[in-house]
Amino acid sequence: MVSAVLQTSFLGDMVLTTPLLERLAGEGLVHVVATPANAALLANHPAVASVIVFDKRGADGGLGGLRRVAKRLRAVGAQRAYLAQGSSRTAALAWLAGIPERIGFATSGGRLFTTRRVPYDRTLHHAARLWQLANPPGAPTAPAALRPSLYPGAAEHEAMSRLLQAYGVRDDEPLVALAPGSVWATKRWPSYDQLAAELLESPALRDARIVVLGAAGDAPLAQAIGAAVAGTGGAPAVDATGQLSLLGSAALLSRCRVLVSNDSAPLHLASAMNTPTVALFGPTVPALGFGPLAERQSVVQHDALACRPCHAHGPVHCPLGHWRCMRDLPPQQVSEAVQRLIA
Ligand code: SF4
Structure with missing residues (x-):
């Protein structure tokens, strides 16, 4: 299974998406659509096959930018997209890229572009909510202890x-x-x-x-x-x-x-x-x-x-x-x- 995870929200949201990325990496390649700032966070991450930068408020603004990024996303051949934020523009990107299965939160502004909607459980930590996106209906809920992960490299330590x-x-x-x-x-x-x-x-x-x-x-x-x-x-x-x-x-x-x-x-x-x-x-x-x-x-x-x-x-x-x-x-x-x- 090749997955695409679309997360174009705040930095903290991207960090909290990493348990979902790790889970999906157990099933196949994981490509991530991220803002330029969030993309840098994922450098060296072993769960991530590639990062597609979506500069939605800059170089990729407007319909032309959306189409350009959709083309790059289409090229990775993802069968499933996980919409990890509520933006309808980012959800439209998964649809434009022709990804057949598109999973997002039922409360999301982009839910019209989804093929499966997952309840947004307000009682859970956000890392667990995001992890739930990869749960088929009726599967057990997220584990109690979910810890995000980042991998600073030699350059960062230096x-x-x-x-x-x-x-x-x-x-x-x-x-x-x-x-x-x-x-x-x-x-x-x-x-x-x-x-x-x-x-x-x-x-x-x-x-x-x-x-x-x-x-x-x-x-x-x-x-x-x-x-x-x-x-x-x-x-x-x-x-x-x-x-x-x-x-x-x-x-x-x-x-x-x-x-x-x-x-x-x-x-x-x-x-x-x-x-x-x-x-x-x-x-x-x-x-x-x-x-x-x-x-x-x-x-x-x-x-x-x-x-x-x-x-x-x-x-x-x-x-x-x-x-x-x-x-x-x-x-x-x-x-x-x-x-x-x-x-
Ligand atoms: S929580 Fe209360 S004190 Fe704090 S900013 Fe809001 S209204 Fe003001």
Whole structure:
């Protein structure tokens, strides 16, 4: 069986699609349609035969682009397409490519292009929901423990080593990763700088090095954390924002003892590298299906706020104006969660 998996959604969704890819690879070749950013994540992945890049918001926009990518997809000869996201445009791509069986979620905007519809089970983790796409009707449900997987290569490990060497990090130095960014402003916990100081003042992490992960746009957040670390007299924080590729960040996470992250992409990279994770949830909740999947993980959230969750991703502004879901998470509580996890 030759399969095509179409996943053109966010980075985290692509990471959470990897258990489905691994399952399908047991039955034959798996080709993946991905956005340019997501395609890079799949480099070296043993379950993936090839990646077809679909730059739907750029070079492949419009009907001409759709036809071009459909032609490339048709060439791989897939008998089955798995539509791992709701986009009707991407679903149309599988239809245009002439793939005879097209399986997608019953709630998907592209369901008109499917030949089989799978219920979107809101009680499951999203990795399990995606895995269910490959389940024939009546088959057992997804296993309880589904862990995503990524494979940083030699180039990514070398880039990580160069960055750490530039900061004089010793090979045996414990690293604590903080990922303060998020595309959605209300998901950015505002107290990472205080947390960094709190962690370095704790007996268990006095010798640890803080590493800040994120995109280039997160540099101001990294600078605030760096200033807080300098205030403790600790070794300079490693600012990895914008310095590494996504797989390079995954390589760095594999070297870290723990990650503290908002509900955003680094959390899923850490799940794939099985890095212990403390996840901070504000306007969203893990029950939406995007919680951490590392073996050792912990969620810190405001359990008593009736307004949570208020949005599938996180609103631009708090609709109530107080943003208590994030403001009221004390650094001390997060620090205690970190220390429990690494104990
Ligand atoms: S409404 Fe509640 S959950 Fe939503 S952003 Fe505001 S405080 Fe957070």
